[in-house]
Amino acid sequence: MLRLSNILNIQLKKALERAFPNAANAARVSGSTLDPVLVPASKPEFGDFQVNGALNLAKALKQSPRDIALAIVAQLHEDEEFLNLCKSPEIAGPGFINLTLTTQCLIREINNQMNDHRLGVPLIDLSKTSGGSAPIVIDFSSPNIAKEMHVGHLRSTIIGDSLARVLEFRGHSVLRLNHVGDWGTQFGMLISHLKLVAPEALTTADAIDLGDLVNFYRQAKQRFDEDELFQDESREEVIKLQNGDLQALKAWKLLCDQSRQEFQKIYDRLDIRLNERGESFYNPYLKNVLNDLDDLGLLVTDEGAKCVFLESITGKDGKSLPMIIQKQDGGFNYATTDLAAIRYRLNSYPDGDGAQRLIYVTDAGQSNHFAGVFEIAERAKWIPNGCHIEHVPFGLVQGEDGKKLKTRSGETVRLRDLLDEAIDRAESDLRIRLKKEGRDESQAFIKHVSTTVGIAAVKYADLSQNRITNYQFSFNKMLALQGNTAPYLLYALVRIAGIARKGGNLGINIDTLEFNQPQEWCLIRELLKFDEVIIKVEEELLPNRLCSYLFDLSQVFNRFYDKVPVLKANEPNRSCRLALCRTTANTLKLGMTLLGIPTLERM
Structure with a gap:
């Protein structure tokens, strides 16, 4: 009901201005307006919307909230456009105004939604946004080469994917980036181990299967921990790799390619689309980060390492904590790479992404790391005006x-x-x-x-939780046919598909809609909430809001279907109710698609 909410908000503001012209003029001079505070009704018995502004305006207008509400209602009664949308307003309590949409208005809105393949969700007008058509970068998943994807990667992968789907659906250009860990000191260890156990891999032109990469990594790590000579060789290999040694690069590429194949198997199963751009991509830009921070006077040498002391993060002693940009041995680390990535993504280089918004989907344990990286980027003035950088943490x-x-x-x-x-x-x-x-x-x-x-079930069990909190993984709960689960939603869809198979043409076009049952109106009102839910997910980056809506919609539909005959109803009720079934199915399918969750016709 977002469109209706916007229309009503405009009408209420005009009513306030007519009722209190002097206060409205004073507000305009100060650069503000009188706010009616229109919100969805907290309970069905209060109607569809509530106007709560009278309580806030009482002091400024020097009148009681009830008198203010009466004055607003008097103006609304004179507004023909308002009366086409709402029944007569009702004042409740000290000065709340309850608004109930007319049946004619509800029918117009649901008819529009039934005939709109986007189900009422508008495409964003990029010309009116601060970033225009510039892309939004979402950094998610990010496994490490030579390590297997584990349950810790699940949340980043599916949360990032669902947010990308919603933003793309709204009309944004989205760049899905997989910032894989494909560079760093661990590769010296892995390359040295590869030379010992599979030297032929570096001489043949054919790709060689290294077997279980996780076991390969464990063997290399064990050797590194136990053999000092191997440690020295590994450190030498890191230097060779960083200097572009051809044999080291071939070994590195072999390890990356094999890991990539294993990652893709998981992404295919989860229906995830990603553009891989690993840490190695930003390697040529690391020295620029160091030099720029030094030129800006932000770099400090502390115990041989080059750091930036943070202003937003302090230790237990209250002193600023350092973020290391270059280690004592001259190497760089994650912070340096992330700073280089920010500069590149925000177009500090000719071939950069020119992004308007950066979203990092990682576990909450990295919150301080990203807070520090974002602070340095801001102090270095690498973030253009109007660009937004945000960390999307999860438990x-x-x-x-x-x-x-x-x-x-x-x-x-x-x-x-x-x-x-x-x-x-x-x-x-x-x-x-x-x-x-x-x-x-x-x-x-x-x-x-x-x-x-x-x-x-796995995807929905994760996405239906508030991502900020930890959640307990339970196969029994997530696979249950009852409760807020994927099987429950899938069963609702299957139920509607069954109606079609039993002779109901869900694709029927209806010239005139007629509804007369309370359950029909409840379902219509729930369907009309879809647009606002999608906008909320876009703004708050919380996929669980969409999950909650789809669960509520399924419950409302099941109550409708249990109480109101559909296939056995007489015309025009039969066709009208089938149209509601079709719209419910379309809404569930679209909502689940935006979550990245597959659907079924039978189960």
């Missing part, structure tokens, strides 16, 4: 015991194992249900449904 994935999710052996859960188990459990549940219902389905059907439900 930990915990086991049902409230502790960090790990395997029984105490290791971090591999993401592919987690997805496999979700699918296996979904298949087990499906086979039990099919047996109870006496249904005989093909193996292809069982595999497709199990895979869809398993992946959807």
Whole structure:
């Protein structure tokens, strides 16, 4: 109802100006306006909207809130455009005004939504935004080369993807960047180990499968910890790599390519699109960061390292903490790379991205790191006016015991194992249900449904939580057919698809809509909230708001379907109710698509 809310807000402001012209003129002189404070009604019995501004204006206008409300209502009664939208306003309490939309208004709005493939969500007018058509960069997922993606990468990957989908749907140009850890001192260790265990990889033109890269990494790390000579060789390999040694670069590329193939398998399963741009990409720009900070007088040498002392972050002693830009040995670190990335993304270089907004989706444990990086970028004046940089933090994935999710052996859960188990459990549940219902389905059907439900359940269980908090991972809860789960939403969609299969043409066009049941109006009102929910997600970057809406919509639809006959109804009620079913299905599908969650017609 965002469009209606905007129209009503304008009408209410005009009513306030007519009722209190002197106060309105004084407000204009000071560069403000009288605010009616229009909000959605807190309860259905209060109507569709509430006007709460009378309480705030009482002191300035030197009148009681109720008198102010009466004056506003008197003006609204003279406004024909307002009366086409709302029934007669009702004053409640000390000075609240309750507004209820007319049935004619609701029918007009739902009819527009039914005939709009965007379901009422407007495309943003980029010409009116401060950034214009400049892209929004979303930095998410970011696994490390030679390490397997684990459950810790799940949240960044699917939260970042869902935010990208919403912003793209609104009309923004979005650059999805995968800032993989493909550079640094660990590669000296890995290259040295590669030379020992698979030297042929560096001489043959053909790609060589190194097997389990995680095990490869563990072997290299163990050797590094136990062998001083190997440590020296590893450090030499880092220098060779940084200086462009061809053999070192070939080994590095081999490691990166094999990791990339494994990452892509996970991304394909999760339906994730990403543009890889690893740490190595920014390597040529690191010295520029150092020189620029030095020229600006921000760089300080402390115990041999070159640092910037932060103003926003202090230690326990209250003193400013340093952020190291160049280590004592001359090497650079994550902070240097992230600063170089900011400069590049904001177009400090001719081939840069020219982004208007940077969004970093990482765990909350990196909040101080990014606060420091953002502070340095601001002090260095690398951030153009109108550009926004924000960290989108998320909490930990915990086991049902409230502790960090790990395997029984105490290791971090591999993401592919987690997805496999979700699918296996979904298949087990499906086979039990099919047996109870006496249904005989093909193996292809069982595999497709199990895979869809398993992946959807894992994604939705994460996205439905407020990303800022930790959440407890439970296969039993996320795969349940009841409650705020993906299977519950999928079942609502399947239910509507079943109506179509039983003879209901959900694609029917209706010239005149007629509704007369309370459950119909409840469903219409819920459907009309979709546009505002999407705008909220865009502004707040909280996908759980969309999840909550889809769950509420499913509940409202189920109550409608349980109480109101659809296929057995007489015309025109039958066609009108089928149209509501179709719009509900379209809304659920679009909402779940924006979350990156697959859907089903049968399950």
